[in-house]
Amino acid sequence: MFGYYFDLAWRSLKRNKVLTALMVLAIGLGIGASMTMITVLHVMTADPLPDKSARLFYPQIDPQDMEGYTPGKEPMDQFSWIDAMNLLHARKGSHQVAMTGGRVTVRPPQGESRAFFADARYTSSDFFSMFDVPFLYGGGWTADDDDRQARVAVISRTLADKLFGADHAVGQSLRLGKDVFRVIGVVDHWDPVPHFYDLTQGSYHKTEDVFLPLETAMALGQGTSGNMSCWGHGGFPDPRNMKNANCVWMQFWVQLDTPAQVQAYREFLVHYSEQQKMLGRFQRPPNTRLHDLMGWLDYNHVVPGSVQLQALLALGFMLVCLVNTVALLLVKFLRRSSELGVRRAMGASKQSIFAQLLTEASLIGIAGGIAGLLLAFGGLWIVRHQPVEYAPYAHLDMAMLGATLVLALCATVLAAMFPAWRACRVQPARVLKIQ
Amino acid sequence: MQWRPILSSLRHHKLTALLLMLQVALTCAIVCNVVFMIVNRVEQVSLPSGVDEAGLSMLVSETIDKHENKRARHAADLAGLSKIPGVTAAVAVDTLPLGRDESSYGTCASAEDMATAIAAHSMMRGGLCVQPAVYGGTPGELGVLGLHLAAGRDFRTDEYVAGADEHVAGADVPVAILSRALAERLYPGKNALGQSIYTGGSKPIRVIGIVDTLLRPQLREAGVNQYAMLFPMLPNDGEVTYLLRSAPQDRERVLRMAAAKLEQLSPERIIPAGGMRTYTQMREAYFQRDTTMIGLLLASGLGLLFVTALGITGLANFWVQQRRRSIGIRRAIGASRGDILRYFQTENFLIVSGGIALGLLLAIMLNLVLMKHYELPRLPLYYLPIGALALWLLGQLAVLGPALRAAAVPPVVATRSV
Known part of the structure; x- marks a missing residue:
């Protein structure tokens, strides 16, 4: 049966090559444009850690003074040193990590090549296990290393290749500015998209090349980078005294494995805020949030408005192409009233006419899809x-x-529904009589 | 004109005609908004910076020796750079129009305004004070940038003070040069020259010059894009931008030689990736997203018009084939080729007009949605007649081919049986 419909469809499409090509082109253009933009959106809204994202959470607390206080306003997006350290040492989650971005001056070992800047991340020890960072060689540091301010570093495969050759980077000395670190691990290619753990440097920032223990980097005065917001009247903080500044500039993540843990952590954040208020550090009433990873991306609007606008535009384009297809299919089908009338008169049911017409539309759809695919490949290129x-x-x-x-x-097929339904309704007797 | 036969034949094809109308309407709505967005972005991209951009190149240099005397380093570097053949002038600056790095000061026109603003804990509340961007640089900055001084004078060398470094806040500058937009905002209806502005420093700052146009490093809303001023403040930071003026065709060579020169003067520095470019390149990079978006909008707008034109041609072709016999009869009973041609043109005009009527409504609705979600400005009403005209033209062009074919149908067709 299907073979017969297919044959009929093929003949009909061949009979009017220009119109067929027109429909395929219209669908191809619409599909190509939409798929290009939908793919970009799909990539940008992807889950960077699909196996774990539901268990990773980003807390927020409100450490500001009463100036400019409006109840219900969202708390700050980052942490001050004191709060980050308090939350880290409270150990209320399965794992927790406090960190900040930085920039280091890498001095290549041979001396003859020039120094260059590299993006760095200064972080407490759980970073690597929490975010499933793949190691090519060696591994991360321990909480003890962090507390002791050990001079150890983890570097990316790219940097290791550039400096030492990735195979024998572990154990080498890495010179950053005036300070020397021992390389203890090389991270394999790892580029989570978006750069979820720190969105302040651009949501699609590349993974850093150098990772240092947080306490070590702070003690040595390695330069930090990223956003910083301050309050009060202290003015711009002294970079050597960031630990006491009334500024937020750190990121904090916690891993919570069960709903009970999540609930407990929410309560802990409120308790913590109340306690700090009693101590006089906080002034505002507790205002806390706990977003999971995907919720955090959503809250930060990681997808640029321009990309959404482009996707919307592409869908509008697709809509016009579809209306175009409906109109063309309608005239095409109605013009064949006499042929369809003959088939009806010879015993074909309405359903089989309908199926035949949809088969024809499917052929156009598949051809349009292939054209669209080619266009989407071009668009993405x-x-x-x-x-x-x-x-x-x-x-x-x-x-x-x-x-x-x-x-x-x-x-x-959807576009063909209505024209096909119209074409099925022809009265065989009437069509035959006209002929 | 014979409207009756057109209308009655349209009634026979009302579904197809309605679909075509819908397509024209959607196209009209989207194209009106797309053209509006394109015009907006083109305006943005072609904003004048006030800088004479053609012969300007720059080099960013960042020291890695924390204990270096920054100002001595800058002076030595500048002495070396000005000796490069082809360089007519060189200065060190902290940032540039469209350079992205911005420092701004809450600035008020009088001490009372400043006090009110501080009491209200907000520089911007009440509209008393503004937050202009500040440019600092070594003597000669005005000339190297090629800014046009509309009134007043350039800074004297004895007016320069050292800017802030990592450890010490900058000294208070005695004088400033304002952009015209900023001067008019702070002192509406008055001559700003000789007035004093207040930025929270220990002394007021006297206005000694006004430049015609000066864009901020980072653009904001249209109204405040030109709120900027120059301070006689020497850069004192580890990171500095050297500005070089030369003949436009010498820029690449001058940049290469300058990089080598800096390296030779002190190897304890890094010229970061992308830190060596002409002003033109920086401007292009600044507006990259907008130019990409313009290309995309243009492509989708043209694509839409193309698909719609194809649709119109396709349908008209069909109708011509379908009506060959009746066209033949009309020709046989005395209709001229012109009559047949006009018939199809009028039919198309009617359908497209219907589409346009709906489309203009949709265009306004779409604009309202975009305004709400994407902070787009309101669509000016004069876009609507332009959009309508464009679609009428498109319709007539698309139908011309099939209509001519219809007009060419010989009367003898009427005598043949189908």
Whole structure:
């Protein structure tokens, strides 16, 4: 049966090549444009740690003074040193990590090549285990190393290759500014998208090349980077005394494995705020939040408005292409009233006419989908060559590839429903009489 | 014109005609908004910075020796850089228009305004004070940037003070040069020259010059983009930008030689990736997202018009084929080629007009949605007739081919059986 419909469809499409090509082109353009933008959105809203994101949480507390206080306003996005350390040492989660971004001056070992800047992360020890960081060689440091201000460093595979050759980087000395560190681990390629653990440096920032124990980096005065917000009348803080400044500049993550733990942590944050208020450090009533990883990305609007706008535009484009297809299919089907009338008169049921017409539409849909796929590949190639920070990640994976074809097929069949239904309604007697 | 036959034939094809109308309406709505967004961004990208951009290049240098005397380093570097053949002038600055790094000061027109603003804990509340960006640099900055002094004078060398470094706050500057926009905002209807501005320092700052145009390092809303001023403040930070003026065709060579020169003067520095470029390149990088978006909007707008034109042509072709016989009959009973041509053109005009009527409504609705979610400005009403005209033209162009084919149908067709 299907073979017969297929044959009929093929003949009909061949009979009017221009119109067929027009419909395929319209669907292809619509699908191509939409899939390009949907893929970009899909990549940008991806879960950076699918196995673990539901168990990772970002707390917020409100340490500011009463100046500019409005009840119900969202608390600050980062932590001061004191609060981050208090939360870290309270050990209320399965794991917790306090960290900040930084920039270091790398002096290559041979001396003849020039010094350069590298992005760094100064973090407490749980970073690597909490975020499932893959190690090529060696490993991270311990909480003890952090407390002792051990001069150890973990570096990226790229930096290790550049400085020592990745195979024998572990154990080497790494010179950062005036200070010397021992390399204890090399991180394999690891580029979580978005750069979830610190969104202040751009949501699609690349993973840092150097990781240092937080206490060590602070003690040595390695330069920090990222956003900082301060309050009170202290003015801009002295960079050598960041630990006591009324400023937030650190990020804090906690791993909570059970709902009970999550609930307990929420209560802990409120208790902590009350306690600090009693101590006179906080002035505002407790105002706390606890977002899980995906919630935190959402709260921070990591997807730029311009990308959403582009996706919206692409969908509008698709809509116009579909209306176009509906109109063209309608005239195409109605024009064949006489042929359909003959088939009806010879005993074909309405359902079989309907099925035949939808088969024809499906063929157009599949052809349009393939055209759209080619266009989407081209579109994404263009996106990748744009100097925007998320550009390298714009790739079509298998799931999106399948989705493209399915979308094209569904959209066309949907577009064909109404014209096909109209065409089925023809009265065989009337059509035959006219002829 | 024979409207009756057109209308009655449209009634026969009302579904198809309605679908075509809907397509024209959607296209009209989207294209009006897309064109509006394109115009907005083009305006943004072509904002004048006030700087004479053509012959300007810059080098960012960052010291890695924390104990270096920064100002002595800058002076030595500048002496070396000005000797490079082709360099007509060189200065060290802290930041540039469209340079992204911005420092700004809450600035008020009078001491009373300042006191009120401090009492209200907000510089901006009540609209008394503004937050202009501040540019500092070594003597000659005004000339190297090529800013046009509308009134007053440049700084004298004895007016320069050292800017802030990591340890010490900067000294108070005695004088400042304001952009015209800032001067008019602080002293509306008055001559700003000779007035004193208040930034919370120990002394008021006297206005000694006004430049025509000066953009901020980081653009904000249209109204405040030009709130900027120059201070006679010597850069005193580990990171500094050297500005070099040369003939435009010498820029690449001058940059290469300057980098080598700096390296030779002191190797204890890093010129960061992207820290060596012409002003033109910096401007392009600043507006990269906007230019990308313009390209994208343009492509989708043209794509939409293309698909709609294809749709119109496709349908018109169909209708012509379908009506060959009746066209033949009309020709046989005396209609001229022109009549047939006009028939199809009028039919198209009617359908497109219907689409446009709906489309203009949709355009305004779409704009309202975009205004709400994406902070887009309101669509000016004059875009609507322009959009309508464009679609009428597009419709007529798209139908021309099929209509001419219809007009070419010979009357003899009427006598043949189908």
